Amino acid sequence: MKITRVVTHFLSIPCTAHTEHAPLIGGREWTHFDVVLIRIDTDEGITGWGEAFGRARDLPLKAVIDTHIAPKLIGKDPTQIAVIKKQLEFELHNFGRIGPVAYGIAGVDIALWDILGKRAGLPLYALLGGKYTSKIDVYASLLRYGTVSEVERITHKVLEEGYRHIKLHEIGIQENLAARRAAGPDIPIYLDVNCPWDVRQAIDASHALAEGKFGWLEEPVWPPENYAGIAEVRRRGALRTAAGENAGSAADFKLAFEAGALDFAQPDLTKTLGISEAIRIAALADAYNVAVVPHNAVYGPGLLATLHFNASRPDTPPLERLYFALEKHPLSQALEPVNGSIAVPETPGLGFDPDPEVIERYSVGVSELAWS
C-alpha cells in the first residue's frame, strides 16, 4: 500500500459559546471554530483522516503541513507509522519541537492509524490493545465567562444536559467557588487557569480554592514548561496539579515527571505528535505513577482518536469536550454526548469520517498534492 495523495482542509465553522459575549482567543472574539483536517489517500482506495490543533485562522499551520510535511508522505507505505513519524520529526526538528510542525505530525499520525484500522477491519481501540469500557464519560470544558452569575448559570445548564464532570477556565476565586456551590459536592470539577500566575500567586490561589475540592489545578504557572514551578505548587499548594497540553513530546513529559510536577499528565493527541506519542507518554506516566487524562480541544478525528485512547486506558479517563455550540459538527451528530458520555465506535479505524458537506460548506482554503 502506498500513499497517493495528501489534502489539508481548513474549516471555519460559526459557533456560539452559550453566553452573550464570546470569550476571546488570541485577543479576538471567538465566533468561529477552526478545524484542520488531513486526508491521506492510498492506492488501495483506503482513506485516512487526521486532525491538527488549529486556532484563530492559523493558516501558517496549514502552510507547514502543505509544504513541509505532506510532500514527504507521497509514495510511503502508510502502515509504517512509527517509521514515518520518526522521519518527519527528525527532518523537521529545526522548525520547532512544539507548534505547527508537531501539530501537523500529530494530524498525520492520527490519519495513518485510521488507515491501519480500516485496512485491518478493526476499530482503533483494538489496535491499542483493547478497551476497558464501551462508553467514555465526557467532561464539559467550560469557557471563561468572568462573572459569578454566568458561571452559575452555565454550570446548572450543563448538569441539566446530563454532564457529570465539569472543567472550569475561570481565574477568579469567587467564580470558581460559585461553580462548586452550583454543582453540589458530588460532581467532579476540574480547574484550568492557562498559566496566569507566578509560583507564589499559584500557591496562594491553590489554598484559596481548596474548599472547592477541585479535582486538579491545571497549568497554574507561566511559562507552561516551568515544571519546577508547577512542582512547587504541587508540594506547597492545596490541589493536585495537571499539565501537558503544551508539551512537545514524551521527552518533555519525562522532565515534568522527574521534577515531580504532575498528578495528571495531559497529552493532546492533535498537538503532541499524535496517537503514537500518546502511547509512549502513557507508558512513561505509568512508570512514574502519574495518571493520564488527555487534553482535547477539537471535535473531529482528533476527538475520536482521544475517545479510543481513553477507552484503552485501564482507568478510562473522561474525555474533554469544549462547551461550544457549532453550527455544524465536522463529524456525525452521533458524537454529541448522551447523558454525559459518548459510545466508543465499533467500526474500523476512528469510526467516523468527516462529513463532506461540512468540509465543502465551511472550507476557507484547500490545497492538494497529487502524485500519479
Ligand SMILES: [Mg+2]
Ligand atoms: Mg488546559
